[in-house]
Amino acid sequence: MIREEYDIVIIGAGASGLMLAAQLDLKGAPGIILEGSSVPGSKLLMSGGGHCNITHGGSIKDFLYAYGDAGQALRRCLYRHSNLELAKWLDARGVDLADENGDPLDMSEGPKALDGAGRIFPASMKSRDVLDAFTAEASRNGWPIRTGAKVSGLESTDGWKISLTDGEVIKARSVVIASGGITYPETGSDGSVLKMLKALGISIKEPRPALAPIYVEEYPYADLAGISLPDVTVTVFGSDASCTCKGKAAAMKGDMLFTHEGFSGPAVLNVSGYAEAGEKIRFSYNKELSGLPKRMQRVLTDRARGDSGDVRTTVLASLLDHDDFIIKSIDRRGMVTAGGVALTDMDMRTMSVRGFEGLYVIGEALEAYGITGGYNLQLCWSTAAAAADDLIKAG
Ligand SMILES: Cc1cc2nc3c(=O)[nH]c(=O)nc-3n(C[C@H](O)[C@H](O)[C@H](O)COP(=O)(O)OP(=O)(O)OC[C@H]3O[C@@H](n4cnc5c(N)ncnc54)[C@H](O)[C@@H]3O)c2cc1C
Incomplete structure (x- = not known):
């Protein structure tokens, strides 16, 4: 009626x-x-x-x-x-x-x-x-x-x-x-x-969430929750064949934020619309180790240790330049x-x-x-x- x-x-x-x-x-x-x-x-x-x-x-x-x-x-x-x-x-x-x-x-x-x-x-x-x-x-x-x-x-x-x-x-x-x-x-x-x-x-x-935090497999930074870093380049590598930029879905330089469960902050939020579970995400910190917050320096140094406990300087350098993870999920609350x-x-x-x-x-x-x-x-x-x-x- x-x-x-x-x-x-x-x-x-x-x-x-x-x-x-x-x-x-x-x-x-x-x-x-x-x-x-x-x-x-x-x-x-x-x-x-x-x-x-x-x-x-x-x-x-x-x-x-x-x-x-x-x-x-x-x-x-x-x-x-x-x-x-x-x-x-x-x-x-x-x-x-x-x-x-x-x-x-x-x-x-x-x-x-x-x-x-x-x-x-x-x-x-x-x-x-x-x-x-x-x-x-x-x-x-x-x-x-x-x-x-x-x-x-x-x-x-x-x-x-x-x-x-x-x-x-x-x-x-x-x-x-x-x-x-x-x-x-x-x-x-x-x-x-x-x-x-x-x-x-x-x-x-x-439709899918965008401007959302990104969660990754084996996230090592839960203890850094609340710390934000300026001038980080965040790159996501999408599986979408229509991606135009040489295997990269999107890259953004700006502030990022560590949370208890994953990555957030403007640079992360701004690439999240191009991110897909199962694909790679890369963080390039654009700084020397000494330019990072002390707590982060400790986590990165520990991640660069070999079986003998020695810090492998090449591994540390590559973590600073391309800290790569596999995306587990993108927060539904974009x-x-x-x-x-x-x-x-x-x-x-x-x-x-x-x-x-x-x-x-x-x-x-x-x-x-x-x-x-x-x-x-x-x-x-x-x-x-x-x-x-x-x-x-x-x-
Ligand atoms: C936490 C948060 C912070 C944000 N901060 C900013 C910011 O600072 N600056 C900025 O630019 N953007 C910001 N945004 C994004 C911005 O708020 C949204 O893009 C914008 O509000 C979208 O407006 P809209 O009217 O298109 O949709 P909506 O605001 O989502 O409105 C849609 C309306 O349609 C109604 N509706 C849906 N389906 C039906 C239906 N079947 N029948 C009847 N009604 C229906 C809904 O109830 C809703 O009221 C933010 C978003 C969030 C979630």
Whole structure:
């Protein structure tokens, strides 16, 4: 039974769904956000450890590399709806911003305000302030949010029919998929909508956790938990034949962190989307032994001892240069999802799905994702803004 009919239905009240609603005035037309969980924006609230690293400083032209292979496809969308636009939008709604040192950004300076800012946060360091700005504007634009409305089916017949788990069916002229990825399923992002899209014949790249800690066989560093190292090169060697870089799936230089169970920190998180269980991961510490923390020096020296107990200097040197392990697993609790709706199926100017009239996909539900540093929320903003533009044009 069809209970209600809408012009536009947004599935998901996460960052991207709310950013879209905040940029699209319904002007009295019927529209609704359907949110399966009981609370909107759970993942946005967790972001940046609750501080919300909303975007990154510098020119938007320098963002493309952060999305790897997807950077070029996202170019137009990012350039048109940039970090500067997002920062100005928040500033105009009373959310003061600060750089990663906590120094306030003066948005009256225009693009200069973002020069060298690095990671950008609300000056209050509270993700709640960012969430409140988006929900307040969405509400001003006439969008109701219906929580506890879990979508269980999607059908394209004379517009769109959306089934809810309680049996209700809702009709819509346009549907925006803003349902996120598969990680942190307790926030409501469980990949269920991606399965529905696949059943419709839309290409879905297998979703898997990314920006996640990596666990290895015979991990020797449990006692170093909490120690972080700068300027480490982390390389993963994927089995994926499509890998472009001479047997390496990805390499990243930056900070790494030892945990009780495995490797974490930005350099590790940023290559995790390319890592696969059973494959090799390499750490090159880019330092002399004496440049490492004392506790690590001890562990490395012990690992370089031969049967007689002598330290083999060549083994020690090779551990410093290429400390190799076999990957046991990648933590399911990745900060984002690699995989999702294939960009090749998308019209990247409008974020609509080719061949499916009135169907849009934005945010983390897309195949693209960025490295740590605010690039994922920027992706949500830019894709949401592009879809909003097209929906405004469509009237
Ligand atoms: C711990 C953590 C820290 C992070 N920190 C940062 C950071 O500082 N900076 C940054 O840029 N990125 C960060 N990210 C990533 C960023 O938060 C996400 O990429 C972003 O929130 C994704 O937004 P989204 O709206 O696309 O998806 P989500 O936020 O996942 O929202 C999707 C929504 O859709 C709903 N939904 C799903 N399926 C259904 C269904 N069947 N029916 C109805 N509703 C449904 C979900 O309940 C959810 O509310 C972090 C992520 C995590 C987990």
